[in-house]
Amino acid sequence: MLTQLHEQRGRLVTQAREALDEINKNTDDARAAELETRHDTIMGELDALDGKITREERMATAERKDEERRERQRPRGDDAEHRGSDGDGDDDRDVGGERAQAEYRGAFLAMLAEGGDVSALAPEQRTLLRRGFVENRTQVAGTPAAGGYTVPRTLAGKIIEVMKDWGPMYDPGITDEMTTSGGNPYDLPTNDDTANTSAPLNEGADLVDDNSGDLTFGQLTIGAYVFATPWLKVSFELLQDSAFNVEEFIARKLGERLGRGANAKLTVGTGAGQPQGIVVAAPVGITAASATAIASDELIGLQHSVNQAYRRSPKCRWMFADTSLAALRKLKDGQGNYLWQLGDIRANAPDVILGKPYSVNDDTPGIATGNKSVLFGDFSRYTVRKVGSPLIGTVRERFWPKIGMAGLIRYDGRLLDGAAIKALKQA
Numbered sequence: 298m299l300t301q302l303h304e305q306r307g308r309l310v311t312q313a314r315e316a317l318d319e320i321n322k323n324t325d326d327a328r329a330a331e332l333e334t335r336h337d338t339i340m341g342e343l344d345a346l347d348g349k350i351t352r353e354e355r356m357a358t359a360e361r362k363d364e365e366r367r368e369r370q371r372p373r374g375d376d377a378e379h380r381g382s383d384g385d386g387d388d389d390r391d392v393g394g395e396r397a398q399a400e401y402r403g404a405f406l407a408m409l410a411e412g413g414d415v416s417a418l419a420p421e422q423r424t425l426l427r428r429g430f431v432e433n434r435t436q437v438a439g440t441p442a443a444g445g446y447t448v449p450r451t452l453a454g455k456i457i458e459v460m461k462d463w464g465p466m467y468d469p470g471i472t473d474e475m476t477t478s479g480g481n482p483y484d485l486p487t488n489d490d491t492a493n494t495s496a497p498l499n500e501g502a503d504l505v506d507d508n509s510g511d512l513t514f515g516q517l518t519i520g521a522y523v524f525a526t527p528w529l530k531v532s533f534e535l536l537q538d539s540a541f542n543v544e545e546f547i548a549r550k551l552g553e554r555l556g557r558g559a560n561a562k563l564t565v566g567t568g569a570g571q572p573q574g575i576v577v578a579a580p581v582g583i584t585a586a587s588a589t590a591i592a593s594d595e596l597i598g599l600q601h602s603v604n605q606a607y608r609r610s611p612k613c614r615w616m617f618a619d620t621s622l623a624a625l626r627k628l629k630d631g632q633g634n635y636l637w638q639l640g641d642i643r644a645n646a647p648d649v650i651l652g653k654p655y656s657v658n659d660d661t662p663g664i665a666t667g668n669k670s671v672l673f674g675d676f677s678r679y680t681v682r683k684v685g686s687p688l689i690g691t692v693r694e695r696f697w698p699k700i701g702m703a704g705l706i707r708y709d710g711r712l713l714d715g716a717a718i719k720a721l722k723q724a
Contacts, residue, residue: 302350313339360420409536453686459552464560465656473680480521480684487515489716521684525705526554533698551704563710564660576669578712582719588666593628599721607675607717615655616672620663674718682709
């Protein structure tokens, strides 16, 4: 505001000087009188503007002193949080960080409720938002510049939770999770030593030294691909509705969009310019006799095509689409017992098939010709690399009077041990 007023004052001073110079050069009395009137008018405007500038400067000084006083009175924790960071919020000692996060979150939601108009906020709220301001620009033709305030940590956390609910492949409780701060290519060693064992050693005999005991290592590179959502636009009427939970709405919608895309790519991604999905990476353990059905013995065969060392893993499970689950629940053994068994909610025991839990993943192909319709094995051997937390951008001017928000994430996925998970393929 002060900058604009000073710029306006500079223009008035220039105009007043030009009028005065023309008066001094002009010999026509009528023209000189006209220029004097103009000069006096400009100087009157200049005097009024000087008064306004003085008041604004006094107000700015008062606001600055008030903010400094408030800042001195705030608690100071040892682990002060940086706004927009990826903190997990689990440290009960970080009292100062918790309060700072709550204050920033309140300012952010107030900004949304005002339709993105920060000028309608209190000076302290504007200060909080400025501290959390991040601008991102994409230098690509046809892509507009995007910038906004970083979202509160709680909002980012809710988006991640929705992503995990939407698809099992993004859930660290099912797959292996590797989180990095940067997205540079990451080389991971691989090794399958399940075929090697030990042998008896006779008394006095020498150990075998023929290089047969050497480990054979491979290497996989896991990258970080960028995926983004379309803009989510929220009307200012909806934002100003006090009964409407803006935070829950945004978290749910952006989380669903990010979750849909991430689960699909981590399930059936080709590996070319995108993650290699688990269905693509898993080798065939057994081929079904039918293109449209699965037999009980084929599920048993698939289960035993995976080494028992992997079957003992706490993350060993089945994975298939919901339509496939409907077919598998009808299968029975030779005594007429269903292979599917109901779990016990009270004991936190999940439903199982042949004694193992399962995850429903609707991005897994259904039971049809040539499809890998059922996966089984140790899913901790499939690593999902995540780069930080989802980045959420907000823009005001482009969609005014609406608010535009979009999400962006970086991740990759690779099966590091091809013996750990096998697939049942339809004929």
